[in-house]
Amino acid sequence: MSPLEPLLSSPYVQMMRVRFDGHGDELTAILPYTETLVGNPLIPALHGGAIGAFMEITASAALLAGTRLAAQPKPIDVSVDYLRPARPQDVYARGIITRQGARVANVRVEAWQDRRAAPVAALHGHFLIKPEGEG
Amino acid sequence: MADDLQTLLDTLAPLLVDGSPHAVALGFRLERIEPGMAEMRAPYRDDLIGDPDTRVLHGGVVTALLDHACGLAAFAGLGGKDATATLDLRLDYMRPAEPGRDVVAVARCVRASGLFAFVSAIAHDGDETDPVATAAAAFMVSRVSQEAAAKARRAFGQSATPISKVEEE
Numbered sequence: 286m287s288p289l290e291p292l293l294s295s296p297y298v299q300m301m302r303v304r305f306d307g308h309g310d311e312l313t314a315i316l317p318y319t320e321t322l323v324g325n326p327l328i329p330a331l332h333g334g335a336i337g338a339f340m341e342i343t344a345s346a347a348l349l350a351g352t353r354l355a356a357q358p359k360p361i362d363v364s365v366d367y368l369r370p371a372r373p374q375d376v377y378a379r380g381i382i383t384r385q386g387a388r389v390a391n392v393r394v395e396a397w398q399d400r401r402a403a404p405v406a407a408l409h410g411h412f413l414i415k416p417e418g419e420g
Numbered sequence: 421m422a423d424d425l426q427t428l429l430d431t432l433a434p435l436l437v438d439g440s441p442h443a444v445a446l447g448f449r450l451e452r453i454e455p456g457m458a459e460m461r462a463p464y465r466d467d468l469i470g471d472p473d474t475r476v477l478h479g480g481v482v483t484a485l486l487d488h489a490c491g492l493a494a495f496a497g498l499g500g501k502d503a504t505a506t507l508d509l510r511l512d513y514m515r516p517a518e519p520g521r522d523v524v525a526v527a528r529c530v531r532a533s534g535l536f537a538f539v540s541a542i543a544h545d546g547d548e549t550d551p552v553a554t555a556a557a558a559f560m561v562s563r564v565s566q567e568a569a570a571k572a573r574r575a576f577g578q579s580a581t582p583i584s585k586v587e588e589e
Contacts, residue, residue, distance in 0.1 A: 295469065297467065321444075321445035322442055325439075332442035332487070333491070334442065337511075359513070364510040365509045
């Protein structure tokens with residue numbers, strides 16, 4: 286079973302149609318563009334909340350891929366910086382586990398579109414984790 | 421003046437959610453918008469569940485709800501004229517939302533001046549004193565968001581002029 290199975294079984298993650306592309310120890314999350322992701326059609330830009338949610342999903346995926354967890358990570362707090370408007374096209378993201386303790390992990394995520402060096406948003410947050418085999 | 425703003429907000433209210441495809445897709449409903457405050461509801465829906473075992477709504481739904489409600493409070497705080505871009509959004513998840521219950525975000529503009537608006541918000545599932553999450557967000561009237569607001573005014577026949585001008589970059 287893929288370590289990402291708990292995440293992929295989430296109705297909300299399925300509704301957002303988030304996919305993952307793994308190569309070696311690098312995991313890229315993909316948010317495929319659909320019209321329903323648009324927040325403001327006049328700019329047009331994707332909804333900031335959708336980008337934030339996508340980066341939370343990416344952080345969970347990074348944690349699930351990094352360690353065997355008994356349950357999905359739960360966000361404790363997240364902080365999102367919106368760096369440029371996200372255009373109506375696919376969004377990609379990668380998470381880096383900055384620190385992982387027994388219960389809490391700190392994760393950073395960057396999301397980009399055309400160029401990875403020009404991120405559209407960045408997230409950092411704390412997540413509650415439950416490593417496998419612990420009560 | 422405040423009455424004029426309330427009239428403007430009441431006029432725009434249907435567009436502030438229905439004009440946003442993502443808010444429509446998630447079923448968000450605007451409950452209240454007043455000068456400097458907005459209240460918006462996310463319905464409890466099976467397709468918004470994060471964990472099928474607990475049936476708790478995904479944190480991302482709460483994120484999107486708070487983001488949208490904070491944006492509306494900033495818009496209403498800046499006089500209902502300029503659209504805003506989110507600079508940052510900080511969320512504290514206090515506890516999981518109760519399965520089966522809608523989540524309501526209440527956002528208040530703490531300060532709106534010139535190009536910036538600062539908003540604080542809570543999300544609750546029935547009791548405002550027992551929040552599911554709290555948020556703090558900063559917004560800016562950017563050139564891009566100003567152009568979008570101008571486009572909206574032309575589209576909807578509003579004659580209001582922007583309250584501020586953004587310098588060319």
